[in-house]
Amino acid sequence: MPGSNASTSPFGTSNINQPRPWALPAIDQILEKGKTTFFDDDVDRQRARVIEDTLKMLGAPVKVVEINRGPTITQFGVEPDFIETRGSRTRVRVAKIASLVDDLALALSARTIRVEAPVPGKGYIGIEVPNEQIALVTLRDVVESDAFRRLKSPLRFALGQDVAGNAVAADLSAMPHLLIAGQTGSGKSVCVNSLICCLLLHNTPDDLRLIMVDPKRVELTNYNGIPHLLAPVVVETEKVVGVLQWVLREMDMRYHKLAQVGARNIVEYNARLDATTDGKEKKLPKLVVFIDELADLMMLAPDETQGAITRLAQLSRATGIHLVIATQRPSVEVVTGIIKANFPARIAFAVASNTDSRVILDQPGAERLLGRGDMLFQAPDAPASIRLQGTYVSDNEILTLVSYWQSFFPSTSLAPSMAGGIPDAIPSGIPLTQMPLWEDMQAQEDKDPLLEEAIDLSRRQGRASVSMLQRRLRIGYTRSSRLVEAMQEKGVIGKETGPLGYEILDYGQAAPPVEES
């Protein structure tokens, strides 16, 4: 992996006509340093006393045994005490403490309080009280933490800080897909942006390609013009099903490639390619598809969207394709059971009701979150969700990172969205090789110019097959299989008959080939 290129000017476009080789940005040139917030231990001790006094008064005495201060909330770990009932000593029931949250909130004059009973791995009940002052968790805080550095995957990303202020990071390739839900203003887009920024900080376009879908047109269009994008940010809802189908075809094509060399997954495939071709052959990049607002798509084309997303989610892990989907509407019509079943990694931001929380996490709790990045993260293999304050990435940081990557295209000025143009226009000046997606979709809409040649060739060969067309026409698997489909539709060829491929039904003007005996 190339190192950072702090020595050569990262934003320079010195050699105007020569594309520079990819180099990763230096983190300290992109991300801003966080500020340390000071807090008052006295406030915590005072609150601990209020908790003990209030619960005692309500007949549920507890002892505060631990205080953890996080960026947004402070967690008071409490142990139930004993009470005397009819001569015998019994412990206060956990359920009793949990039922008193509203009284506690009133006593502490807190907006909402969440009780976690018990805290997994700890012997106490967690009472989470909002801090008076909320500390910002910057992306840099987490990216430079040990928790982040420990992860070696190129798709690692910063999530935030937990209730004790410890940095938490995760690995997208292990998830392998992520569902993010929460009401408006709760922090979904900020979360998606910090995930994208983490990926852009650690991956060149050779290693990672992105597809972004943003029906709202304001959340992701800033990324237009970076070389990782396979196509400009897709903003038209009608185009999305086509995009998803393209990704499905790409997945099939990748499976085909893996099968050809007998690799089980993309990592194995790339390693083998490196070893056998000395790195001359292009490696398969990872592909991450971002959808910021699933609801719009599910309204327009529920069956196609759900079908494509579930098929991708079920099959794409081995081929290095990952989905990140956000939605404002965690209802069962949008986040359907089948979609949910395929997204074991989920983030819930603040939601309006515990019904919404159940839709996302299968349990209540998200209705008690505070908004603005306060989240519950459910890791795919974890028994319970953890509460985090999400990382914040500023528009300025995003802009710096975007212009860093844009600077690799000498002729590209700023993307139209930033230059004040139409946000969804294809940025001008970007080499066409950046957009095979578009070419491909175009070819699908229009008739493939190679169709006549493919028909002619197949008639002369007396058979047709995807691999034959691939070889003879020097085209990719995807395009070749579409040509075969088109020939089938036209009735030129029939069914697949064994390893030799498809039989020819219509020989047209050409004479059938002479059978060799």
Ligand SMILES: Nc1ncnc2c1ncn2[C@@H]1O[C@H](COP(=O)(O)OP(=O)(O)OP(=O)(O)O)[C@@H](O)[C@H]1O
């Ligand atoms: N992690 C965070 N730290 C601090 N502030 C945050 C964080 N996340 C979000 N915010 C604040 O909340 C605002 C709204 O966040 P964001 O745009 O991500 O919401 P959203 O969930 O995408 O909403 P919508 O559904 O309307 O698109 C941000 O502009 C920011 O001020």
Ligand SMILES: [Mg+2]
């Ligand atoms: Mg948003």
